């Protein structure tokens with residue numbers, strides 16, 4: 001199931017408004033009409049916006065999801081590996097940037113006092129290990 005459908009299945013009054021956009025009742029406030037817009041980006045990311053101004057964290061939290069659920073799975077697998085030569089620097093930087101976002105999202109959730117599940121913890125460790133793998137693959141080691 002795609003990330004966007006993982007979210008849509010939890011929302012009420014879901015209506016498709018475009019090729020990659022939907023509207024729905026906001027899960028974070030007492031929404032009379034569909035105040036929420038959901039957009040699926042080409043790269044699989046899902047953007048959520050509430051016109052009443054709800055925080056995306058609250059919207060996702062109300063249906064039991066986190067930012068991590070809106071990220072495409074395994075974007076860097078098969079790309080970051082020591083066997084691949086020459087190394088695609090742009091891909092590595094993109095992957096590292098993405099994993100940094102995952103870490104940042106986890107930090108924001110922690111600061112907000114949200115429960116940090118075992119799954120979140122594993123995803124965080126995975127992000128760090130991917131960043132390390134990218135450094136190793138790019139020839140940047142702790143010994144250098």
Ligand SMILES: [Zn+2]
Pocket residue numbers: 026027028029031035050051052053054
């Ligand atoms: Zn709202």
